[in-house]
Amino acid sequence: IIESDASLLQRFDLAPYQFHTTGTRMGYKFHALTLDERPLIKIESEPDAVVMRYEFQHLNRPMPVKDAMPKMLETNSGKVCVAVLSREHPQGIASAALLKRVADYLQRDDIAQESDEITTKSAAPKLYRIVATVYTGSDPSSHVDKAQAEQAAWALAEKRHKLNGIVDREEVAHILYELGAKRAKVHEPAADVICQWDQAPYCTEVIIDVRGD
Secondary structure, eight states: OOOOHHHHHHHHHTGGGGGSOTTSHHHHHHHHHTTTOSOEEEEEEETTEEEEEEEOOOOOSOOSEEEEEEEESSTTSOEEEEEEEESSSTTOOOOHHHHHHHHHHHTSTTTSOTTOEEEEEEOEEEEEEEEEEEEOTTOGGGOOOHHHHHHHHHHHHHHTOSTTOEEOHHHHHHHHHHTTOSEEEEEESSSOEEOOTTEEEEEEEEEEEEEOO
16 A cells, blocks of 8 residues: 555645544545554543643554545534545555454544444545547657557546546546657547545556557
8 A cells, every 4th residue: 555645745735634533525635544543642630630631642653544435414414424535445445354443443532422323434436447539640749659649648637536536538538648759549438437425436457549640
């Protein structure tokens, strides 16, 4: 499991929400993305003293949660479901063990809202392919390297692999034009990939055909 610099930066940007409980959407996201990082706080009585004890987890691995999205299932009910996108599975499917770990952490006394009933569910992958034809027009200045084009498409797919994500066909074409294409035709996805709060777009294959005509 490798956590990207962008993912680490996202957790840094969410850091102010560490002082929040899970009542806010960003609060839920922060605590799910920083799983087990908050110390366990205990208050112990000793003769002539009250001791507050902070127990920190020994974390030597990247965060297993890639993204999280809360949703109140019924208006004003307090029933909140948190969708979890996992790093432990290529498509982001969260295991039962990870879902339990997230639920247990979000329901800690010092994190959870007393009025919230929290459940978790795995993200559902929405599968698609990127298939495109790049035309260079036999112009030396419009040369496009096939491997470089495929790498750029995979990078875009990884960037868009998040809950409630969108893969825009125009953006796919745009990255090919940026590489110097004279014209780019996107065949797949046939329409923009638009995901719900508990879905994440997942690219299964990239095929780029480079033509000189």
